Amino acid sequence: MNTMTHWGWGAGFWPIIPVLWGLFWVALVALGARAWQKGRRRTEVSATGSAERILAERYARGEMTDDEYFERMSVLKS
Numbered sequence: 001m002n003t004m005t006h007w008g009w010g011a012g013f014w015p016i017i018p019v020l021w022g023l024f025w026v027a028l029v030a031l032g033a034r035a036w037q038k039g040r041r042r043t044e045v046s047a048t049g050s051a052e053r054i055l056a057e058r059y060a061r062g063e064m065t066d067d068e069y070f071e072r073m074s075v076l077k078s
Contacts, residue, residue, distance in 0.1 A: 052076060
């Protein structure tokens with residue numbers, strides 16, 4: 001008696017399921033890492049923009065000279 005007839009054509013494809021699960025988890029980790037990096041870049045950009053605004057406000061109030069302002073802005077941009 002042949003006991004494997006109920007498996008049909010799919011019996012040879014059982015290794016695909018663990019591979020698909022592995023790809024799913026790799027994709028999930030990659031998407032999470034990408035989202036984390038994007039959020040981190042957004043924070044860095046907003047922090048630089050905030051510092052530039054503060055410098056501009058201080059310069060407008062006359063709290064620093066032209067040289068000080070341009071020096072500090074060049075440090076922020078680099």
